[in-house]
Amino acid sequence: MLDILLPTLIFAALVLAALGAWRRVRLWRRGRASKVAFLRGLAAMPRRYLVDLHHVVARDKVMANTHVATAGGFVAALGLAVIVHGLGLAEGMLGWLLLAASATMFAGSLFVVRRRRNPPARLSKGPWMRLPKSLMAFSLGIFVVTLPAVGVLPSGFSQGVGGWLVALLLAGVVAWGLAELVVGMTWGGPMKHAFAGALHLAFHRRPERFADTQHGGYPSTGLKALDLDDAEAPLGVGQPADFTWNQLLGFDACVQCGRCEAVCPAFAAGQPLNPKKLIQDMVVGMAGGSDAGYTGSPYPQTPIGEHQGSPHGPIVAPASTKDGKALVDAETLWSCTTCRACVEECPMMIEHVDAIVDMRRHLTLEEGATPGKGAEVIDNLIATDNPGGFDPGGRLNWAADLELPLMADVERAEVLLWLGDGVFDMRNQRTLRALVKVLRAAGVDFAVLGNEERDSGDVARRLGDEATFQSLARRNIATLSQYHFDCVVTCDPHSFHVLKNEYGAFYPPGQESSYPVWHHSTFINQLIESGRLRLAPGQASRVTYHDPCYLGRYNGEYEAPRAVLKALGVELVEMQRSGYRSRCCGGGGGAPITDVPGKQRIPDMRMGDVRETQAEQVVVGCPQCTAMFEGVVPPTGDEEVAVKDIAEMVAVALDTTPEATLAPRDASTPQATEEVMS
Amino acid sequence: MQPEVTTMPALEVTVLVSVGRHPLTGRTRRADQDARGVELARSLADAQVRLLHAGMRDESSEAALRGYLGMGFTQLSLLEQPEGADVLPALAEALDATSPHLVIAGERAERGEGSGLLPYLLAERLGWPLVSGLAAVESVEDGVATLLQALPRGQRRRLKVRLPAIVTVDxxxxxxxxxAYGPARRGAFETTAGPVSDDEEWAAWQVQPARQRPKRLKIVKAASARDRFKAAAAKAEGGGGQVLTDVSPEQGAEAILMLLREEDVLR
Structure with missing residues (x-):
């Protein structure tokens, strides 16, 4: 009886799964073309899964072990079941191996059951709640039907009427397991993540991000350039089918674990964004339908079931249709601070930020619908090369007394100091003065571009205005190409990221950027380590350090600022969320410009984190973070926590004893600079 | 822009657009007031809006004009004129030929002469009424437009004017x-060579950057916040002047002429 039923079930399931897979692939193929290394990707997939994916999953040890047992047991059990029951080859070890595999899977599924008993809010419910039962059904069913095959149970146990019933029951249990775990894998069940996820790893749009993550490198965080010369290419993503096919595949890989939701600053602030829901909405758009079937947390302030979309329908309802709803609301896309916390946490390696910026590009470039002050900022960038609309001839007004050497005069310097748009901000001018003081104390031969510098284009690009970004980038590159310098140093992580990771694509053919770019914290640390900068430690204060997103998650620099603080001899207390889990200040991605309302403000939450450490000062390395944190009003009765840039911390700790100031000097260091205030 | 088929004939609106100039950097851009004019036109129901520019076509002016196309237009009519030409005859002829119901323009150009006289000269030539300093077009019914004219300190005056008319935007x-970049890039220029008339006077002029004139400080001697508020919100004290009502046109003209003589406008 079972001898007939089991092979039938197994092969029926495999055929159905193959059908579903074909159908699913057709859904992904609705996206635009994208070049992938097909065979190389497939070959690299196991390693990407076992190393890169598990590197992320293993941040939660219990869940990682659960997944290893369940998924590993399942893959082994399915493979062996096809051989043992499907083909009837139970000789020797095979049956016993199948027993072991299904037992391992069963053990794993017990932990899945435990997690689903009181699931955290970030997990989706609905079909996901039945998954542990299906896992148990499959593992238990396979285990029991394998017992006769290895001779533990007499193979005639299913004889007679009672036996028939037992056999039918067992076949039913196995069929349930197969339906969920094999057929459901390609027909949109919870197990879809295994099928789509495996292919997503193979055909990832950023294959380079797997290259050397184990060496601590962060090679692939720069946004992909839009080809503006091709008049046929869509400007960004206006409908789900405008995504590339492997982006759609990536969305389909989402396992709805909600780790992105748990770390998203906009979600925590009550702004209408939930990265998990956004990815699910893209899946809805790809397949066509409404979001009513979604069973996770909604976008804050937004009920579920009111939005729907189709592959060739608009993602955001055009402004002309008043109160119109499409797949997502524009506010959802504009709530993102591009902090990349979701991408960092995603075990399926989904690129949320890329998708959001793609959709913003459409809104800005095609609809002209940048909200808030966005349009004004972009107009300013076009007309004055800085977002504030200040006179570009006044970029060095703050440094009138510093006699900064200009690249146009010296043409060659060790360091090109990239000042950034902070030159127009009085708070950031203090940081810049401190940085100049530090560089001079170390005898660094540096020069600035002065009025030749333009905005790096970071804000324009995150607001979706790729055209203005590319214009700024090309002009900045032309300026940079005129001069000779060993490296670029900047105190703005946004400029740092754009110069380091995003300008490469815009060099004229035959040229490429030939200089390293350093954030000032890294550069100061190098100066300290090489002995060029002498510090007089002795600041007895308790500080905490806030990792800027564009320095940490985007560029993997967590160590240098901490090393500098250590050299300063201050007591460093870490916030609960620091390093790669640092929480955004709310200042990135143009979020302060588009200003989508929420229940609370992101910088308020982050300053709450700071206060928890009872630090007297919070050290930052980013003009945006400084501005956001200084805008926070402390709760009544609380003392204000000082916000200091790391350059300011170093500038007040310079060793000014005569033997320390004998550092080599050069023409770029006028004698009158010792009075430079910090 | 593309009108829906309705029983009412669509309101044909032509917006005169110019190449603007950013006050700080001098880069060309869409002129602010002209862009407001385009926005005003786009807000009119059932309007068929046409953009019209008379002037040179080069790289920088094209970039600026594309700024108007980016507001959601597929084309812009361009009367090509050499530099220094008087665009008035060409514009008048083009408007006469297309005879729109409403012509919208900015108060004055951001570059070139910028005298603000062009709408007046056009109105004179075409014999159409002109309303300056518009804040809104409230409605258009039976060939009569109800307009809202902006006056100082947020005051508004409602006017009715028979179409066709020229209005300037405040x-x-x-x-x-x-x-938006996409429509701006796709938009097309419909170029026609209009009649060219050289502006001989302009050719003889010497052009130099304007010097910013010092502003007279307004010193408010106020003891309390209330006084300061009153001073800020007060109407400019005209002193003198008279309101004439129920007078014959001759008497009115006489009064205006007298005022102009008093003010040394006429000698």
């Missing part, structure tokens, strides 16, 4: 929408 009109 800074109080709604801010223009964002110009």
């Amino acid at each position: 800074n109080a009109a709604p801010a223009p929408r964002q110009s």
